[in-house]
Amino acid sequence: MPDVPTSPLDLDQMLCFAIYSANGAFNRAYRPMLDRLGLTYPQYLVLMALGETDGLTVGEIGAHVFLESNTLTPLLKRLEAAGHVVRRRDTADERQVRVSLTDTGRALLQDACAVTQSLAGKLAVTQTQAIALRDAIAGLRDSLDEPASTKPSVAASDLARDG
Amino acid sequence: MPDVPTSPLDLDQMLCFAIYSANGAFNRAYRPMLDRLGLTYPQYLVLMALGETDGLTVGEIGAHVFLESNTLTPLLKRLEAAGHVVRRRDTADERQVRVSLTDTGRALLQDACAVTQSLAGKLAVTQTQAIALRDAIAGLRDSLDEPASTKPSVAASDLARDG
DNA sequence: CTCGATTAAATCGTGTGCGATACATATGTC
DNA sequence: GACATATGTATCGCACACGATTTAATCGAG
Numbered sequence: 323m324p325d326v327p328t329s330p331l332d333l334d335q336m337l338c339f340a341i342y343s344a345n346g347a348f349n350r351a352y353r354p355m356l357d358r359l360g361l362t363y364p365q366y367l368v369l370m371a372l373g374e375t376d377g378l379t380v381g382e383i384g385a386h387v388f389l390e391s392n393t394l395t396p397l398l399k400r401l402e403a404a405g406h407v408v409r410r411r412d413t414a415d416e417r418q419v420r421v422s423l424t425d426t427g428r429a430l431l432q433d434a435c436a437v438t439q440s441l442a443g444k445l446a447v448t449q450t451q452a453i454a455l456r457d458a459i460a461g462l463r464d465s466l467d468e469p470a471s472t473k474p475s476v477a478a479s480d481l482a483r484d485g
Numbered sequence: 486m487p488d489v490p491t492s493p494l495d496l497d498q499m500l501c502f503a504i505y506s507a508n509g510a511f512n513r514a515y516r517p518m519l520d521r522l523g524l525t526y527p528q529y530l531v532l533m534a535l536g537e538t539d540g541l542t543v544g545e546i547g548a549h550v551f552l553e554s555n556t557l558t559p560l561l562k563r564l565e566a567a568g569h570v571v572r573r574r575d576t577a578d579e580r581q582v583r584v585s586l587t588d589t590g591r592a593l594l595q596d597a598c599a600v601t602q603s604l605a606g607k608l609a610v611t612q613t614q615a616i617a618l619r620d621a622i623a624g625l626r627d628s629l630d631e632p633a634s635t636k637p638s639v640a641a642s643d644l645a646r647d648g
Numbered sequence: 649c650t651c652g653a654t655t656a657a658a659t660c661g662t663g664t665g666c667g668a669t670a671c672a673t674a675t676g677t678c
Numbered sequence: 679g680a681c682a683t684a685t686g687t688a689t690c691g692c693a694c695a696c697g698a699t700t701t702a703a704t705c706g707a708g
């Protein structure tokens with residue numbers, strides 16, 4: 323084992339940087355197309371969540387897209403102002419706000435999904451690779467979000483070039 | 486092939502969302518530790534780039550961390566105001582500004598790298614998995630950033646659940 | 649039933665990322 | 679010398695994202 327004295331970490335070796343920079347690349351790729359639809363990427367994600375299950379509460383949306391209410395509330399208001407979404411207090415529990423897609427919102431979601439489809443063609447991976455990659459990254463995310471999980475046996479000292 | 490009518494895209498099936506949410510998870514994990522050091526994550530990345538090669542120009546830093554000068558300039562000024570970095574015009578080519586780590590900046594980088602190391606222990610992947618993952622994601626990023634590359638033979642229609 | 653604790657949203661302020669645009673300066677080319 | 683180009687800088691603007699606080703509604707214990 324070569325002695326690695328001071329700064330053993332190289333930018334291109336870090337898993338977190340790969341994800342950070344890939345996220346930026348996705349944003350750059352999505353932006354011009356989503357701009358035409360008047361959507362931002364997080365807004366698109368929220369529409370997708372509602373497309374799966376309409377009438378989610380703000381908290382439920384947040385659980386899907388990993389955003390808090392302080393981020394979602396203004397975002398949802400923008401979506402509502404644009405007419406893509408309707409916010410309505412739950413009659414049973416008036417603390418909660420239920421969000422539903424409007425017809426135009428649903429149509430917009432269709433267009434946005436087409437954007438994703440077209441973007442998929444640019445990726446330098448096969449479908450099976452993409453699926454494996456997605457699941458691995460999702461697992462990574464979950465292991466980071468877990469408060470203090472019992473790590474699945476990975477020797478921490480072995481992971482010098484991650485993070 | 487099953488007919489996939491209107492909204493075949495599920496949030497959890499999308500590769501871009503996995504990356505988006507993993508990036509958020511990394512941010513959440515890094516923030517409390519980097520906060521103690523008075524650094525943001527992109528600032529940390531810039532320090533790392535300078536740790537590899539000191540005296541980079543702004544443009545060179547941008548090439549490393551995939552950020553433009555309009556993002557980097559204010560970031561670098563904050564780093565300079567905090568005393569972690571020195572900006573100096575290149576005497577040979579006065580268009581360029583060369584950025585160098587100060588001693589305190591270099592020390593800070595060490596501490597920040599330790600943060601990454603400790604974080605690596607939380608990841609639910611082996612080292613070999615992490616390396617493969619990192620390379621795959623970096624390849625993804627590069628395929629997205631390429632202007633209009635000849636895609637490596639992936640059937641676009643095969644990639645419905647990516648993007 | 650009332651009071652206190654808990655929960656869901658909303659709000660406020662701040663920092664930051666990142667794009668668009670405009671502009672100054674230095675370089676290279678004709 | 680006049681030109682286009684490249685690069686760094688400054689400004690503006692929007693949208694996140696987080697922390698902390700506030701308000702409203704619900705629930706639970708007494």
